[in-house]
Amino acid sequence: MDMFLQQVLNGLTLGGIYSLVALGLTLVYGILAIPNFAHGAFYMVGAFASLYLMTSLGLNYWIAMLGAAIVVAVLAMLAERLVFHPLRNASELHPMIAAIGLLLFLEAGAQALWGADFHRMATPYAGIIEFAGVTAPIQRLLIIGAAFGLMLALHLFLKRTVTGATIIAMAQNRDGASLMGIDATRVALLTFGISGVLAAVAATLFAPINLVFPSMGQLVILKAFVITILGGMGSVPGAILGGVIIGLAESFGAFYLSPDYKDIIAFALLVLILSIRPQGIFNREARVS
Template sequence: MMDMFLQQVLNGLTLGGIYSLVALGLTLVYGILHVPNFAHGAFYMVGAFMSFHLMSAWGWNYWLAMTGSAATVALLAVLAERLVFHPLRHASGLHPMIAAIGVLLFLEAAAQAIWGADFQRMQTPYNSIIDLGGVTAPAQRLLIIGAAFTLMVVLHLFLKKTVMGSTIIAMAQNRDGASLVGIDANRVAMLTFAISGVLAAVAATLYAPINLVYPAMGHLVITKAFVIIILGGMGSVPGAIVGGMIIGFAESFGAYYISTDYKDIIAFMLLVVILSFRPQGLFTKGVR
């Protein structure tokens, strides 16, 4: 029983790591725009397809493909910010939301036209199985956990210890005030979208080998990411990480002890329960 419990802990850390990376990119953009970016799920999907294409068609290795995918999605996210969201910066909240849905549909249609609607499986060089004291640990899952938590630490240090990170925090706290002290709002917005694109692409490339790659793969992930940032507190970086872990562990243990049929609705059940007691979410201080 203890071995199975530890197995679910491993699965929970895997799912929580992926969800946290996606939610971090989403919450950073929300902190700047104050608008939910529904196109973030499409960035996640494009990241997976780009890595798959670079590995299968061009013969790149796994890490080079991840790097190329991250750069491509970062550029795509910056273009979306410049061409779609920036012109709507003074519009009401509904207009950027509709525009984000439009970007989502466009990218999904483009992916289907380029790569087709079939499900694809990405190969990984980490196919070995590691025995950790009776717990079966696929190397890819251990890679996901290690890479996800490393990225979280790097992002935390970037936001807290660098000038560029401080400008993102300042913009999230007070956009007008940040502009008055000389911070370039356009530059910060582009940087934030680029970071969110990198996080989405890396998360997708890490998770794709144990999942499938297809045009609609971002739907469920981004839906859960929205649950996570609402659960953790809109715009809160610690909330995105803690919320991602909560959802990851809840799904893992729920699938094993209850039923895999209800795995995907557990996140929404948790959202209702927690917000009933704490409507503002777990964290309320945004990215500070």
């Protein structure tokens, strides 16, 4: 039972990070129907921005996280204006190719600035709490609390604010929302900004127990796409639940099977669930809600 609870803790840690990344991807897809492959690069930039602010400028961990969130939000909004907006009337293939090009461009830029080496961010909270036989590093507890707290805040923002309502309206019917006077350009910029914040926060939370390097976003974005498809394309509840499912599956799979299969489990689970429920856990009506 002790080991079981330990794997639940590890799974929730991974699930929190995966859900945050998948949420940003889901929001953009739900509003603009753009599979933003560059979202993994936003995640990577968030980690490097936090690392730079902490090591070079000596800022506090939380201040560095806030600074990284601002940097990546601005970067994401610039990407929407300069890359995706000009392609709004093009075929679906063009934004996908542009997103992949942006991903490669940002990775090359990070490698030029910081090199191809692996970097380690100092853990701001190195303590360990032991409870009921479970060893819980404070950083992992912080990840779980912050990640799911941010998801709750996003849910309340979408459900309880006028701005959130415009995002939901745009996701449900873009043309109808525009006819009602909702500014599609403003909503698109806001959505990309929120997705950038989610990616930066996820990267900053996970970096102290992981490594920071230019291609770190590639595997994360692949798993985020798996989660997005698994939960239902454009579904916020699906992104959260899918992230938790993948996180727990990887944690238990690595422990009871082999760590070598950890990254394969997500894709195997995707095939299994979609063979039973092709539309994902949540259907199309549950998009961004």
